[in-house]
Structures are given as structure tokens and as C-alpha cells.
Amino acid sequence: MAANFDLNDDSVVVIVGSGAGGGTLGNELAQAGVKTVILEAGGRHEIEDFSNDEWGMFSQISWLDPRTTSGSWRVATDFSGLPAWIVKAVGGSTVHWAGASLRFQEHEFRVRTEYGDVPGANLLDWPITLSEMEPWYARAEDKMGVTRTNNIPGLPGCNNFLVMEAGAKALGYQECHTGRMAINSEPRDGRGACQQIGFCFQGCQSGAKWSTLYAEIPKGEETGNLEVRPNAQVLRIEHDASGKATGVVYADADGNQHMQSARVVCVAGNSIESPRLLLNSASSMFPDGLANSSGQVGRNYMRHMTGSVYGVFDRPVNMYRGTTMAGIITDESKNDPSRGFVGGYEMETLSLGLPFMAAFLDPGSWGREFASAMEMYDHMAGMWLVGEDMPQESNAITLHPSMTDQHGLPIPNVHFDDHPNDVAMRNHAFTQGSAVYDAVGATRTFPTPPYPSTHNLGTNRMSEKARDGVVNKWGQTHDVANLFVSDGSQFTTGASENPTLTIVALAVRQADHIASEMAAGNL
Amino acid sequence: MRTLDKRVKLSRRSVLGAGGASLMALSVLPTGMIVGPDSAWAVTAEALKPESFATLVQMSRDIYPHDRLADKFYAAAVQSFDAAAAASEDDKTLFENGVIGLDAAAMGAHGVPYAQVGWEIDRVALLRGMEKSGFFQRVRGSLVTGIYNNQEVWPLFGYEGESASKGGYIDRGFNDIDWLDQV
Numbered sequence: 001m002a003a004n005f006d007l008n009d010d011s012v013v014v015i016v017g018s019g020a021g022g023g024t025l026g027n028e029l030a031q032a033g034v035k036t037v038i039l040e041a042g043g044r045h046e047i048e049d050f051s052n053d054e055w056g057m058f059s060q061i062s063w064l065d066p067r068t069t070s071g072s073w074r075v076a077t078d079f080s081g082l083p084a085w086i087v088k089a090v091g092g093s094t095v096h097w098a099g100a101s102l103r104f105q106e107h108e109f110r111v112r113t114e115y116g117d118v119p120g121a122n123l124l125d126w127p128i129t130l131s132e133m134e135p136w137y138a139r140a141e142d143k144m145g146v147t148r149t150n151n152i153p154g155l156p157g158c159n160n161f162l163v164m165e166a167g168a169k170a171l172g173y174q175e176c177h178t179g180r181m182a183i184n185s186e187p188r189d190g191r192g193a194c195q196q197i198g199f200c201f202q203g204c205q206s207g208a209k210w211s212t213l214y215a216e217i218p219k220g221e222e223t224g225n226l227e228v229r230p231n232a233q234v235l236r237i238e239h240d241a242s243g244k245a246t247g248v249v250y251a252d253a254d255g256n257q258h259m260q261s262a263r264v265v266c267v268a269g270n271s272i273e274s275p276r277l278l279l280n281s282a283s284s285m286f287p288d289g290l291a292n293s294s295g296q297v298g299r300n301y302m303r304h305m306t307g308s309v310y311g312v313f314d315r316p317v318n319m320y321r322g323t324t325m326a327g328i329i330t331d332e333s334k335n336d337p338s339r340g341f342v343g344g345y346e347m348e349t350l351s352l353g354l355p356f357m358a359a360f361l362d363p364g365s366w367g368r369e370f371a372s373a374m375e376m377y378d379h380m381a382g383m384w385l386v387g388e389d390m391p392q393e394s395n396a397i398t399l400h401p402s403m404t405d406q407h408g409l410p411i412p413n414v415h416f417d418d419h420p421n422d423v424a425m426r427n428h429a430f431t432q433g434s435a436v437y438d439a440v441g442a443t444r445t446f447p448t449p450p451y452p453s454t455h456n457l458g459t460n461r462m463s464e465k466a467r468d469g470v471v472n473k474w475g476q477t478h479d480v481a482n483l484f485v486s487d488g489s490q491f492t493t494g495a496s497e498n499p500t501l502t503i504v505a506l507a508v509r510q511a512d513h514i515a516s517e518m519a520a521g522n523l
Numbered sequence: 524m525r526t527l528d529k530r531v532k533l534s535r536r537s538v539l540g541a542g543g544a545s546l547m548a549l550s551v552l553p554t555g556m557i558v559g560p561d562s563a564w565a566v567t568a569e570a571l572k573p574e575s576f577a578t579l580v581q582m583s584r585d586i587y588p589h590d591r592l593a594d595k596f597y598a599a600a601v602q603s604f605d606a607a608a609a610a611s612e613d614d615k616t617l618f619e620n621g622v623i624g625l626d627a628a629a630m631g632a633h634g635v636p637y638a639q640v641g642w643e644i645d646r647v648a649l650l651r652g653m654e655k656s657g658f659f660q661r662v663r664g665s666l667v668t669g670i671y672n673n674q675e676v677w678p679l680f681g682y683e684g685e686s687a688s689k690g691g692y693i694d695r696g697f698n699d700i701d702w703l704d705q706v
Binding site for chain 1: 524647668670687695706
């Protein structure tokens, strides 16, 4: 039975956001007996509200509040008002994520040491190591039911994967399989096995894919310790004269504002809204924004080096049949500077339906060249390229100087310039991705530019020293003891892997830390 | 492997009738009705001038030229522009002035209005000259959904659309590719 806490109850932990970080943290705290309120800006859309309709679901669940963009990245041209493609709903972006669940590599927690001084990059080692994270990764994999862990078989390979696998073999790649996916290959945890529906990005209608919406939050609610308040957009965090967080002010569905008191506040609104909330919480005591004594709030915005390659073949592929992200080549994820860049990238199959393909294959393109590509849609195979990008101080979420949202608060601007290392990596990835398909007889390949960011990282980064970042190794802000960051914005660097597993592992670890600190009377 | 019948199937709910071949045969009747070749389909413009509607249909085909797509699918997309023009005077002005500009460019280059310029390559050259304009970007941007999000065209591209109600593809060909051992 879901809890219902009073606005004045200052014994609760308040979590802002219900995605991979917030939704997991909420359930874990509830399981540990901690009274918890999750405030979620979006609505609660259950599985029965999902449909296999790309634009329909995009309109229903995406974060479409006004944002602006700047910088030399192509997204600023192609999708100037939509820097990020993330979800505003209970479950956050775990509603539309693809399910790839990869651990970081050992060196990716200490890239400043591994890569050295990369000009223009604000590299920093994480204050934690892989060995410290391993037990938490194991907990996350078990909770999420990640294939190829815990004796869970891999998913069967769909047509799109089989093309990739054939190309990988022909090129001599060693590591190609159907991935480590938080998608049930057999019934587990009260959820069924994948039916190869496709439309993973539109919300999984079979429930085989892990999402906090139905795999975490209901369990937390059953304890009686968790309340999820949808349509509750947090506007600012309040603090007392001692600099301790006392609660948050949020607007409900009708725009009415409420103050929810809190013993601890955890921010998990994804890497654009989380720093925006801290910046919008500026006060006379914290004139540059809450937890921003380092000046790093909003900075070091990372979005992964991304791109896609679609290959056209003389015979049909029908890539849309089956899981959206259906397999991976990991050979290029190593750090091998002889390729002309530091860090690495993953190659992961991706398919889009015809409507999204038209929008994303080559945004803005038109004419017979574009139309002839679309006519080969059912003969296409596709892959997404995702690699480590360089944190740069100037890539930042800032408050817009004049534009405000429906609550009168400054909207965020997202500034991003590719680092030369990102460009070199993307070019290499385009070449290798095309080679995979050429090896299977592709008649034409398309190096497709980045989509609006799905992996938004680093804007409240974790650092050993308070001057270098926003939070410590527990996600606790250096400046405010009872204020935590619980999403991907705490990433010190981005690694080459999809971030969700690491966000979940950090959330499980943080819940353990908060619960024990509360029990010890330290919070 | 299971492949699709790519013939477009006519829906009873289709606003327009069966399509014809070339828009060059499109005509505007004195009543304002725009009629396809052989009178196979017809549509009435609500807010836009019928001639402007017809020009926008040709422009839409030139932006996303699919020779196997009948005119009626482009006309269906242009109907959404017409609806926007009916709802907003600004939109009406945008489309009407855009067509005026397009025709003026065509008259200057070829001595005939846009829709009567005979070769696609010549019409496309006129469009390239105005592709930064708000008018062009509005038309092109709207066509991305106006054409490709129309479920009736999906079979022609070999796309099957929703699959959950059919049990997904687990038993319907998710891994039925049969030619990889031949490359």
C-alpha cells in the first residue's frame, strides 16, 4: 500500500525524479525502512497506456518543456529546441531506454591517469574504483535481470543482429553477441520473456524490459514506506540558516506550489534538470546556486560520442522485427590511442521504425537521394555508435538569461562543442561501422549524425576534492551534507558504456549509505 | 524469410480515392475542386487557393519523391497545411506567399508557374534556391510526418507498424533472414 506523507513531515527523504537513479533509490530506501517521497515532474503512464506508435509515444512521454541549444554540435542545428531525448513520466527514461546494461571497464574510472593530459578536456579520475563498484554492479544486474549475468541466457538474435554478427565475423572482431540486456530472455521477477515486439523506445508492452515504473516503484510502494507524487515539478530546494536542506518547493498539475519538508533531499532529474534545479535554488547564502562552491554545477556536460550507421543490402533485413538494441560489438571499446583518439566506443544494433527513420536518418535532407534511401528501409540494418566523450568545462547547462518556463523559472540552455577527440572517434566509428556492413555486401551505407542526447551525464560530477566537482564518492554534495545527487549527472567521466547500469548500481550503493548514515544519526 | 506484399491496399476510411500517376495531369475545376488524373480522386481546399494547393502537392512530391506513391498521399499531407491555414491567418499567409514566391522564381527561370516546369531537376533547383526559407522548412518539416507517418504508405516501404497485438515477432520472422550464408 503506497504511503501518503504530510507536506510538513520533515522525517522523509525526498527524491526528485523517478528514473534509473531516483526510482531505484526510492525502492531501495523503502526496502530499508526509510520513509521516502518521490516527486516526479511527469505523469504516471502504466504499461497499458503504451502503444507501438513512435510519434504518438514521443508526444505522450518525452520531456518537451522549452530548452535552448548552443555550440557547434549538429543537434543544435537539427533539433535546436530538443537537445535531449528523455522521458518526463514516472519511470523517467527507463520507460524508453533500450536496455543495454554494461559495466564500466577498470580504466574508465581513472581516465585522467590512464589518458594523461588531453588538451581542452577537464578529465578527472573517479573517487571510486571498479573493484569498489563490483558488488553494487552485481546487485544491479540481479535486480534488473541482465542477460549473460546470473545464469540468465542471452536474448535470441534478430535479423538486425544476425547481419551485424556476420559482418563482425568477416572483419575479425572477437566480441560480438546479443548483449547484456535488462530484458528478460525468460520469465523472471514476475515479468515475462521478450516477445520481440520491437518498439523498446516506446515503452515495453510486454514488461520484459526492466523499468523503474513497474519493476522498482511498485515494490517500494508495497512496503508502505514510499509515496510517488506524479505531476510534481520541483522548482527549488530550500535550506535553513545553517545551510542544511529543509525541503523542496514544487508545482502540482494545476501549477499550485507546495513545500515538502525533508530530512534528506536527493536530486535525480537527469543531467539537464538536476543542475538547473541547483542553479535555480540560488540564495543569499549560495549566490551561485546550491552546492556550487566549485563552480562545476552544470559544467562538464557529456552526451557520449554518438552516431549511427545504416547499411542497405540487396535483399531484405526487416531490422524492425525484434528488440531495438539487439546486439553489440565490444572490440573497439578498449583504450588504444594508436587509433588517433583516447577512450573507446561500443557498436550496438539499433533499429528505428519508418517514421523515426525519416526524421533521423539525415535530418533536414530531402530530394531523390534521401527518398531513395527511405525506399530501401526494409533492406536496412542499423547500428548505434556510443563512445566516451571528453568532459569540457565550457560544455554546460546554464540558465537562460531571458526565457522562462510555465512556472516563471529560467529555462536551461545546453551548450556543446565536440572535442577533437570526439570527432576523431566518431570518424573512426563511422568507418568501422560501414566496414561491418560492407563485409556483408552492403550496397550503400549512411553515416548518420547524432540524435538528440539520450545519455546526458556529468553536470554535477563526483570528485575526491570539493574544488573539482559537486559531489563526493557517495553522491553527497560537498557543500550541503543532506543533499545528494542520484542520477547520471554525478558521473565524473562517461566511459564507453551505456550509463543506466552504473546509475542503478550507484543508486543501490547510495541507498545503503543513506540508510546507514540515518541509522547512525549522521543525517 | 517472410516478406511483405508492397502493394498499397486501399482503406475504406481513406479520405481520397485511388491514386493516379503523374501530378502533371492534376487539374483545378472552376468549383475549386482539385482533381487527380482520370478523376480518380478529388479534394476541396478549405483555406488555400486551389491552385496553391495543387502547387504544394507538386512541391511535396519534389521534396520527397517516391515514384510508387500516388499523388493522393501527397495531397493528404497538403491537407494538413490547408487545415493549418484555416486555423491561422499567419499560416495561410506563409503558404500563399510561399507559393507566390515559388511561381515567381519559376516564371523567371522557365516562363511558366512552378507546377508546369517540366523536369523534376529544374523544379528541385528552384527549391534549392529557397530551402533556407521559413516556407520551405515548414513544408519539408511537416512532410516528415505527413508522408512517413501515414500508416497507409507503410506497406509500400515494407514496414509493418505495430506488432504487440500480433504477439510481436517471436513467431513471425524476427530472425528469419536467409541469405547471410550467401555473401
